[in-house]
Amino acid sequence: MPSLRRLFSSLVQWIDSDYSTESPEAVRARPDGVNLVRCLPFVVLHLGCLGVLWVGWSWFAVWTAVALYFGRMFAVTGIYHRYFSHKSYSTSRVGQFLLAVWGATAVQRGALWWAYHHRHHHLHSDDPEDAHSPHVHGFWWAHIGWITSRRNFPTDYSKIRDLARYPELVWLNRFDIVVPVLFASGLLGLGDFLAHAAPALGTSGAQLLVWGFFISTTALFHGTSCINSLAHLMGGRRFETADDSRNSLVLAFITLGEGWHNNHHRYMSATRQGFYWWEIDPTYYGLKLLSFTGFIWGLKPVPASIYEEAAQLAHRDTVSRFSVSSVQQEINTLRRVVPTAAALAIATVNSGQAVLPKKADGPAWHKDVSGELVGGRTPAPSPSATPPPAPPAPPPAA
Numbered sequence: 001m002p003s004l005r006r007l008f009s010s011l012v013q014w015i016d017s018d019y020s021t022e023s024p025e026a027v028r029a030r031p032d033g034v035n036l037v038r039c040l041p042f043v044v045l046h047l048g049c050l051g052v053l054w055v056g057w058s059w060f061a062v063w064t065a066v067a068l069y070f071g072r073m074f075a076v077t078g079i080y081h082r083y084f085s086h087k088s089y090s091t092s093r094v095g096q097f098l099l100a101v102w103g104a105t106a107v108q109r110g111a112l113w114w115a116y117h118h119r120h121h122h123l124h125s126d127d128p129e130d131a132h133s134p135h136v137h138g139f140w141w142a143h144i145g146w147i148t149s150r151r152n153f154p155t156d157y158s159k160i161r162d163l164a165r166y167p168e169l170v171w172l173n174r175f176d177i178v179v180p181v182l183f184a185s186g187l188l189g190l191g192d193f194l195a196h197a198a199p200a201l202g203t204s205g206a207q208l209l210v211w212g213f214f215i216s217t218t219a220l221f222h223g224t225s226c227i228n229s230l231a232h233l234m235g236g237r238r239f240e241t242a243d244d245s246r247n248s249l250v251l252a253f254i255t256l257g258e259g260w261h262n263n264h265h266r267y268m269s270a271t272r273q274g275f276y277w278w279e280i281d282p283t284y285y286g287l288k289l290l291s292f293t294g295f296i297w298g299l300k301p302v303p304a305s306i307y308e309e310a311a312q313l314a315h316r317d318t319v320s321r322f323s324v325s326s327v328q329q330e331i332n333t334l335r336r337v338v339p340t341a342a343a344l345a346i347a348t349v350n351s352g353q354a355v356l357p358k359k360a361d362g363p364a365w366h367k368d369v370s371g372e373l374v375g376g377r378t379p380a381p382s383p384s385a386t387p388p389p390a391p392p393a394p395p396p397a398a
């Protein structure tokens with residue numbers, strides 16, 4: 001029964017993600033589609049959030065969830081993305097292993113699976129081969145659907161040889177359930193311990209599990225997925241990349257700096273994704289601080305040529321916006337208005353004599369010959385203008 005064998009294979013893969021009855025190439029050659037067995041972990045994760053109805057809340061549990069959201073968002077962005085996917089800084093072999101463990105607490109599978117798919121995304125951004133392009137497959141597929149597809153399940157180690165040569169990383173990637181289970185168990189144990197050691201906190205093992213694991217991890221998943229879906233739909237484009245990546249301040253807040261996705265698609269090797277001081281990038285600030293400890297080093301900068309390109313594009317945009325939207329429009333308006341106004345003026349001048357009424361009978365509006373301006377009023381008679389007295393009338397004839 002091939003379908004039963006596939007079901008068995010899917011269940012075993014929850015523990016050993018490299019287990020497969022087919023080669024990764026054969027699996028990747030399959031058509032895309034939602035695999036219901038692969039949906040179960042997401043259903044469990046979301047349903048787990050409803051546990052809050054039973055365990056209630058406490059400030060300690062809420063702040064734990066918030067801290068674990070940002071602490072693990074940093075793990076996704078600063079470790080899985082900027083280290084394992086792009087090698088934008090260096091660390092020791094032990095450091096690399098510790099980073100991979102930290103990243104695995106995000107419950108987004110192993111670092112090598114993550115890096116392999118992300119490098120594939122950069123190679124095929126927004127083309128039909130891209131596993132999660134909202135332009136090719138739609139928003140929900142880019143956001144969550146692609147992860148449930150069987151063809152996106154295997155890690156193709158041949159495409160990430162620089163990482164696959166470390167057996168400890170391959171082990172963490174293969175048994176990617178180990179760290180999340182330990183992480184969730186740790187929260188349960190911590191909550192139980194605090195319930196007895198510090199009852200004033202009002203928390204419990206179940207409460208910390210719901211808030212610190214289920215709610216925080218669900219939010220973390222959707223926050224991270226926004227980069228696959230919304231960061232190719234929402235925001236502005238500084239660079240003319242071949243894909244439709246965008247820069248968004250809102251997404252930068254949610255993802256600790258990953259919102260500057262268009263910057264990143266233009267130059268993916270830089271440690272920072274906010275290329276300017278006003279483009280907030282907390283992941284970069286965290287990595288910079290970490291570099292002062294010596295745990296990581298060799299943070300890669302944005303090259304001067306990229307800044308020059310950005311300046312040229314900004315200048316060109318300003319010029320085109322200025323000329324098209326204001327000056328050019330005014331010129332176009334003047335081109336329409338001036339000939340009309342000139343024609344009206346000429347017509348008015350030419351027809352002025354024929355149209356203007358004669359003022360002979362009305363009040364005087366013009367400078368009269370004596371030099372007095374008398375507009376609107378009847379001129380007072382001047383002495384010189386007084387007519388001579390009339391001669392006496394002749395006596396009537398007798």
Ligand SMILES: [Zn+2]
Nearest residue numbers: 121125245261
């Ligand atoms: Zn992208």
Ligand SMILES: [Zn+2]
Nearest residue numbers: 085118264268
């Ligand atoms: Zn990237």
